[in-house]
Amino acid sequence: MTLSEFEIRRCEKLVAEFISKRRPPPHIRPQLDLAFRINGQSIEIFEVRPDWRDKNRTLEQPVAKATYNKRKLNWKILWQRADLKWHSYQPRPEVTSVEEFLDVVEHDEYGCFFG
Known part of the structure; x- marks a missing residue:
């Protein structure tokens, strides 16, 4: 199940401020930027860089992801390994709000998100 329109707008505002x-x-x-997308019940934060083989294309490198579980009323925090x-x-692994997710990404105890 996806987030409601209200929840999406709220998430967009909070994550845009963080970004x-x-x-x-x-x-x-132009060489390195940070962006995000909301897809279904997930928020994904990623880096955007030009493709080193073709400067007209861009590559996205995932940084962090949070997926909302409406049944448990929490967000699962994920990172992409090698x-x-x-x-x-x-x-x-889980938080109760988008604000908490962004705080975890900001402080990144283990250097998983931004290295």
């Missing part, structure tokens, strides 16, 4: 604080300076953004699969973020 705007972490984005690199404007002169670096095997390109999403794994539970073990220091804090």
Whole structure:
């Protein structure tokens, strides 16, 4: 089940504020930027870079993901390992709000999200 329109707008606002604080300076953004998308019940934060083989294409490198579970009323926090699969973020695998998710990503105890 997907998020409601109200929940999507709220998530967009919160994540956009988080992204705007972490984005690199404007002169670096053509080479490295930060973005997000909301798809279904998931929020994904990712880096955007030009493809080194074809500068007209861009590549997305996942940073963090949160998926909402309406039955449990919580968000599952995930990070992508070198095997390109999403794994539970073990220091804090679940939170109850988007704000908590963004706080976990910001503090990143184990260096899983931004290295």
